[in-house]
Amino acid sequence: MDLFLQVMLLRSIKVCQGRAVIWVSLNDQFFAVHQVAERVEALGQFVMKTRRTLKGHGNKVLCMDWCKDKRRIVSSSQDGKVIVWDSFTTNKEHAVTMPCTWVMACAYAPSGCAIACGGLDNKCSVYPLTFDKNENMAAKKKSVAMHTNYLSACSFTNSDMQILTASGDGTCALWDVESGQLLQSFHGHGADVLCLDLAPSETGNTFVSGGCDKKAMVWDMRSGQCIQSFETHDSDINSVRYYPSGDAFASGSDDATCRLYDLRADREVAIYSKESIIFGASSVDFSLSGRLLFAGYNDYTINVWDVLKGSRVSILFGHENRVSTLRVSPDGTAFCSGSWDHTLRIWA
Amino acid sequence: MPAINIEDLSEKDKLKMEVEQLRKEVKLERQPVSKCSEEIKNYIEERSGEDPLVKGVPEEKNPFKEKGGCVIA
Numbered sequence: 001m002d003l004f005l006q007v008m009l010l011r012s013i014k015v016c017q018g019r020a021v022i023w024v025s026l027n028d029q030f031f032a033v034h035q036v037a038e039r040v041e042a043l044g045q046f047v048m049k050t051r052r053t054l055k056g057h058g059n060k061v062l063c064m065d066w067c068k069d070k071r072r073i074v075s076s077s078q079d080g081k082v083i084v085w086d087s088f089t090t091n092k093e094h095a096v097t098m099p100c101t102w103v104m105a106c107a108y109a110p111s112g113c114a115i116a117c118g119g120l121d122n123k124c125s126v127y128p129l130t131f132d133k134n135e136n137m138a139a140k141k142k143s144v145a146m147h148t149n150y151l152s153a154c155s156f157t158n159s160d161m162q163i164l165t166a167s168g169d170g171t172c173a174l175w176d177v178e179s180g181q182l183l184q185s186f187h188g189h190g191a192d193v194l195c196l197d198l199a200p201s202e203t204g205n206t207f208v209s210g211g212c213d214k215k216a217m218v219w220d221m222r223s224g225q226c227i228q229s230f231e232t233h234d235s236d237i238n239s240v241r242y243y244p245s246g247d248a249f250a251s252g253s254d255d256a257t258c259r260l261y262d263l264r265a266d267r268e269v270a271i272y273s274k275e276s277i278i279f280g281a282s283s284v285d286f287s288l289s290g291r292l293l294f295a296g297y298n299d300y301t302i303n304v305w306d307v308l309k310g311s312r313v314s315i316l317f318g319h320e321n322r323v324s325t326l327r328v329s330p331d332g333t334a335f336c337s338g339s340w341d342h343t344l345r346i347w348a
Numbered sequence: 349m350p351a352i353n354i355e356d357l358s359e360k361d362k363l364k365m366e367v368e369q370l371r372k373e374v375k376l377e378r379q380p381v382s383k384c385s386e387e388i389k390n391y392i393e394e395r396s397g398e399d400p401l402v403k404g405v406p407e408e409k410n411p412f413k414e415k416g417g418c419v420i421a
Contacts, residue, residue, distance in 0.1 A: 003360060003363050003364065003367065004363065006363075006367045007363050007366055007367055007370070010367060010370035010371060010374060011370060013370075013374055033385045033388060033389070035385075036382065036385040036386055036388075036389050037385075037389055040389065040393065043402065047404075048401070051410075051412035052412060071411070087412075088411055088412070148353040149353060149355075169353040169354055169355070170353065170354025170355075170357075171354070187365070188365060188369055189354065190354065190362045190365070190366065191354060192354070225372075226369055226372075228373060228376065229369060229373065243388070244391075244395075245388075245391050247384070247387065247388070247391075248384075248388060262381065262384040262385070262388070264378070264379045264384050265378055265379055265380070265381045265383075265384040266373075266376055266378045267378075267381065269381055269384065269385060269388075287399050287400075287401040287402060288395065288398070288399045288400065288401070289391075289392050289394075289395035289396040289398065289399035289402060290388070290391065290392050290395070290396075291392045291395075291396040291399055291402050292399075292401060292402060307388075307392065308388075308389055328401070331400070332399060332400050332401060333400040333401070333405055333410070333411065333412070334400075334401075334411075334412050335401070346412055348400075348401070348405065348410055348412045
């Protein structure tokens with residue numbers, strides 16, 4: 001059979017299988033999460049405001065990550081600078097200048113003793129953090145990952161020993177930090193991969209990635225196989241984040257919507273959108289319990305969504321340019337947003 | 349280095365990759381959405397009482413509360 005026809009046939013079988021289960025039981029409806037949550041108490045008024053503003057980057061902030069100590073933050077920007085901050089005091093503890101511009105990805109090591117970053121240099125490099133004033137951080141730099149196009153995202157696995165990367169070359173890869181060896185590569189996206197997130201450690205060795213092919217793909221880290229894929233967005237997927245239980249994940253896209261996908265149902269189960277929201281969502285993260293979904297947008301705002309009811313509970317203003325990155329702190333007491341306005345803000 | 353750069357693949361190769369992937373996924377066992385949504389709802393309800401961003405954190409306990417002034421006596 002013609003290849004194109006095969007793709008169309010298999011795609012429609014997949015959609016029908018997803019729907020077949022719904023028609024069997026009269027209780028199932030398309031956006032079941034909202035139906036099921038009808039009797040759940042609505043959330044009260046939210047008063048969330050900027051508690052700290054981190055100033056120091058000379059250009060657009062592209063990425064940030066929290067340290068497990070719940071107070072330190074690493075951020076990277078277009079001008080090549082990577083800064084480690086103490087978010088309580090707003091002091092800068094470390095700074096390094098990368099040899100490339102557009103450092104699109106950065107991550108904190110689980111031990112808190114190193115950071116990883118990369119971007120237009122097509123690499124992911126690890127810098128050990130030292131408090132010795134005489135040591136030049138850049139001198140200890142270790143190149144770990146090498147892609148054939150820009151690095152869009154990186155994350156340590158549950159130890160400092162391995163790093164997972166996503167790239168504009170359409171692949172994700174798992175690397176050994178010490179040797180720089182490629183342990184596994186993940187092929188399947190039809191275009192640039194823009195984001196990834198590791199499953200919570202209790203749920204095993206999987207991660208989810210999102211790309212310019214509008215697909216979100218869930219991978220088995222050991223075999224390199226794609227386990228499940230989802231294609232319901234109308235444009236690039238900029239951000240993916242696992243739901244706290246690991247049974248679902250959220251995505252944010254240039255199509256101005258965020259969506260929730262359930263892994264056991266193998267389908268999209270909620271859409272977070274409004275007619276008035278027409279700019280892309282760049283970054284999403286859940287609150288500790290999963291009740292709230294925070295999403296940063298290209299229209300400079302942050303929308304807070306009630307995950308169960310599908311409604312927006314709050315809109316946060318403050319940034320003066322696109323919100324490019326957003327993460328909730330490890331203990332869920334605050335979240336941090338980074339923006340093209342050169343600053344990061346801590347909200348609580 | 350990962351073996352491929354997506355720009356080097358032809359449309360035909362990309363479609364072949366997609367067909368292979370979809371063939372595998374067609375065989376997945378799926379659970380009803382109503383059941384999965386119930387589980388999500390229960391998970392959240394059990395935990396949202398303890399979620400600092402949902403219930404709010406009293407100013408005294410909030411590490412990010414407004415910094416007070418310092419007075420050196």
